[in-house]
Amino acid sequence: MALDKTQIAQRIAQELQHNWYVNLGIGIPTLVANYIPEGIDVEFQSENGLLGMGPFPIEGTEDADLINAGKQTVTILKGGSLFDSAMSFAMIRGQHVQLTVLGAMEVAQNGDIANWKIPGRMVKGMGGAMDLVASADNIIVAMMHTNKRGESKLLKQCSLPLTGVGCVTKIVTNLAVLEVKDNAFYLLERAPGVSLEEIKTATAGNLIIEGDIPEMKL
Amino acid sequence: MINKVVKNVEDALKGVASGMEFMLGGFGLCGIPENCISELVRLGVKDLTCISNNAGVDDFGLGLLLQKRQIKKMISSYVGENDEFERQMLSGELEVDLIPQGTLAERCRATGAGIPAFYTPAGFGTEVAEGKETREFNGKMYVLEKAFNPAFAFVKAWKGDTAGNLIFKGTARNFNPMMAMAGKITVVEVEELVEAGTLDPNQIHIPGIFVQRIFEGKNYEKRIEQRTVTIKS
Numbered sequence: 016m017a018l019d020k021t022q023i024a025q026r027i028a029q030e031l032q033h034n035w036y037v038n039l040g041i042g043i044p045t046l047v048a049n050y051i052p053e054g055i056d057v058e059f060q061s062e063n064g065l066l067g068m069g070p071f072p073i074e075g076t077e078d079a080d081l082i083n084a085g086k087q088t089v090t091i092l093k094g095g096s097l098f099d100s101a102m103s104f105a106m107i108r109g110q111h112v113q114l115t116v117l118g119a120m121e122v123a124q125n126g127d128i129a130n131w132k133i134p135g136r137m138v139k140g141m142g143g144a145m146d147l148v149a150s151a152d153n154i155i156v157a158m159m160h161t162n163k164r165g166e167s168k169l170l171k172q173c174s175l176p177l178t179g180v181g182c183v184t185k186i187v188t189n190l191a192v193l194e195v196k197d198n199a200f201y202l203l204e205r206a207p208g209v210s211l212e213e214i215k216t217a218t219a220g221n222l223i224i225e226g227d228i229p230e231m232k233l
Numbered sequence: 234m235i236n237k238v239v240k241n242v243e244d245a246l247k248g249v250a251s252g253m254e255f256m257l258g259g260f261g262l263c264g265i266p267e268n269c270i271s272e273l274v275r276l277g278v279k280d281l282t283c284i285s286n287n288a289g290v291d292d293f294g295l296g297l298l299l300q301k302r303q304i305k306k307m308i309s310s311y312v313g314e315n316d317e318f319e320r321q322m323l324s325g326e327l328e329v330d331l332i333p334q335g336t337l338a339e340r341c342r343a344t345g346a347g348i349p350a351f352y353t354p355a356g357f358g359t360e361v362a363e364g365k366e367t368r369e370f371n372g373k374m375y376v377l378e379k380a381f382n383p384a385f386a387f388v389k390a391w392k393g394d395t396a397g398n399l400i401f402k403g404t405a406r407n408f409n410p411m412m413a414m415a416g417k418i419t420v421v422e423v424e425e426l427v428e429a430g431t432l433d434p435n436q437i438h439i440p441g442i443f444v445q446r447i448f449e450g451k452n453y454e455k456r457i458e459q460r461t462v463t464i465k466s
Contacts, residue, residue, distance in 0.1 A: 062334065063260040064404045074462040078261065078404035079455035080391075086261035086314070086458040097403060099410040099438075100260070100286070102336030102344040108354060127358075138322060140314035140330070144334030145361060149354035180358030 017189040018206045018231075025050045025233050026232070027116055027187050030155060031057050038107065038147060040117030041085045043157040047116055058094070060112050062103050062143040067095025067148045086141065110148045115151040117144060119158050119183075121173045124181040124220035126195045129175035130154065136201050141178060147230060148179030160188035160217045167219035169193070169200055191215050192231060199223045234429055237397035237447045245371040245446045249385060252277045252305075254343065254413040254420055256386040257285040257295065260463035261313045261314070264405030265294050268422045268450040269387040273298060279421050283371025284381055286408055288312045292458050298325070308381075308409045310334035314458065334363060336378050338346050338411060344380040345443065347416025389450070390439070397441025406438065408449060414443045422450035 018026065024046035031037065032049060038060045039045050048070075050061060059068040061083040068083060069090035077088040091097070106112055119220040128148055131141040148154055161167055167187065186193045192204040192216050199221040202214060209231045215222060239245045246269065273281075274297050281304050287458030288307055289296035298304050299317050306328035312318050321327035332340075333355040343351055352375035356362050365378040388409045391402035399421060401409055413419050426449035 017461050038267045059377065061404070063263070064407050071461040071463045073465055077457065077460055077462055078403060079457050080405040082261065082263050082404050082458070084260075086263070087461040088457060088459065089461070097406060099401075100338035100408050101332065104338050110334060121418075138319070138329075139457040140309060140311035141333055141361075142311040145333035147356040149357060177298050177359045224262075 016206065016208045019189070020095055021046060022186045022233055023189060025158055026192065026231055027155055028052060030114070030185070031055050032113070035113040036060055036066070036111065037086070037114045037116070038112050040115075040144070041061045044116040044118060045085065061089070062100070062107065062147075064098050064100060065089070065091060065095065065105050066098075069095070073093050080190060086190065087165060090096065104143070104146050107146050110150055110152065114153045114155065115147045116157055117147065119156045120162070121154055121168050121170055121175055122183050122186055122195070123170050124175045124195065124200055125198050126181040128178050128183050129173040130175045130178050132176045134176065144178050154183050155185045156183050157187055159228045160190040166216055167218045169218045171220045179204050190217055201225070201226050204229055207233075234396060234442060236395050237441060237444050238395050239428070239446045239448050240270045241448060242422070242450070245269070245422070245448050246272050246276065248418065248462070249273070249276060249278055251346050252280045253278070253384040254382065255284065256381070256383045256415055257283055258388045258407065258409035258412045259401065260286050260407035262289065262294050264389050264401070264407050266287070266387040267285050267453055268387040269420060270294065273303065274301060275300070277303070279303050282306040282308065284308040284337075284341070284383060286310050288315050290314050290458065291317050293454070302326070304384040306330065308337070310337050324364065337388065338408060339376055340381055341408060341415050342409035344382070345358045345411060348380060350379045352376065352394040358464065370430050372415070381425055383415060384417055385418045386412040386419060388413045388419060388421045390421055390426045391425045392427065392432065393447050394422055394427050394429045394441070395447070397421065397447050398432055398437045399423070399439040399442030399444065400436060401438050402434060410439050413439045416445070418424060418445045419443055420445065421447045423447060424453060
């Protein structure tokens with residue numbers, strides 16, 4: 016069975032390491048915060064100026080002056096802090112944030128990512144994504160393996176305008192976990208019950224399969 | 234003591250004219266200068282260039298200026314929440330310069346800090362870097378980005394004093410501090426204006442030196458864009 020969006024987030028949560036500062040993008044990445052493994056302390060950075068982001072507020076306590084980068088009302092946890100946008104991106108570009116998780120429309124086998132623009136059709140802007148992908152050492156992409164038309168999103172080369180070059184290190188999709196290195200997608204894990212054939216068919220870029228590929232554990 | 238107080242929003246926006254470049258603080262609808270935006274709508278100034286992280290929503294924030302076709306060009310990082318914006322952009326009525334959010338923040342900071350340009354890794358290898366100088370430092374590529382030159386910066390703070398010292402609240406801080414530093418004329422609206430000497434100097438986020446005009450705003454709506462809550466079980 017291919018994973019649903021919640022399960023993709025669950026699998027990504029296993030990548031979290033103790034004492035990491037983590038920036039989660041909008042969409043599937045946001046869900047990662049719901050599955051922090053036991054014994055792991057992480058702090059979430061929201062690039063609009065908040066470290067130590069907590070869950071949504073109890074109904075009736077929402078504060079218009081406390082939102083996340085998706086403009087949703089949130090809370091701030093003990094030990095959290097607030098700051099301006101220049102300092103926020105100093106944290107990001109200065110590599111003080113250990114992990115970035117974000118969505119993508121396309122990823123290329125060399126680690127290029129496209130997620131901000133479809134020329135002539137959708138132009139919402141890159142927000143903080145270009146700063147994040149140009150800076151973090153660890154960039155995990157959370158996305159479906161194929162688009163709505165069934166076409167692979169793991170490509171030899173991106174066709175859409177790029178967000179960053181050679182930056183993605185890992186991809187977790189509904190079908191697989193893959194590492195991006197040496198100009199190829201290295202298959203690390205399969206979604207439970209998903210065959211190698213299914214993953215090969217859904218991957219347009221160079222896919223490397225070495226040895227037995229285990230199923231993900233959720 | 235230097236006194237930065239102006240009587241009201243009308244006085245605060247004296248000198249504003251069509252064709253000018255403005256900075257406007259806020260992230261989404263959080264921390265936007267609501268009173269100044271309303272006054273810009275009332276004044277009817279046109280052909281504006283607005284530097285602001287977002288462009289409001291259809292019927293609030295900068296969306297109000299877009300509705301009236303007062304904006305010629307937007308410089309933003311994300312504009313996804315505004316259908317009228319998207320329509321004007323795709324039809325070519327509105328000029329739009331989309332730039333990475335951290336680059337936008339740093340360009341604002343550089344403007345007020347006397348730094349004409351700086352190198353950033355953001356956008357290298359993308360269309361954002363097209364036509365810009367690039368350079369390698371320690372094996373990594375960077376793009377040269379330049380400061381702005383806004384005639385006015387419109388800023389929203391939580392508390393301010395008569396000397397122009399400012400304190401922000403929550404994530405309503407966002408772009409406001411750097412923009413406060415950047416305006417040739419920085420106009421600040423605050424929810425609460427107090428006498429100089431009332432605020433603890435240790436807690437000031439932006440010193441009054443950067444502020445030219447300050448006034449207490451009225452009727453804040455502080456609209457929430459995405460009301461997300463945890464339901465008590």
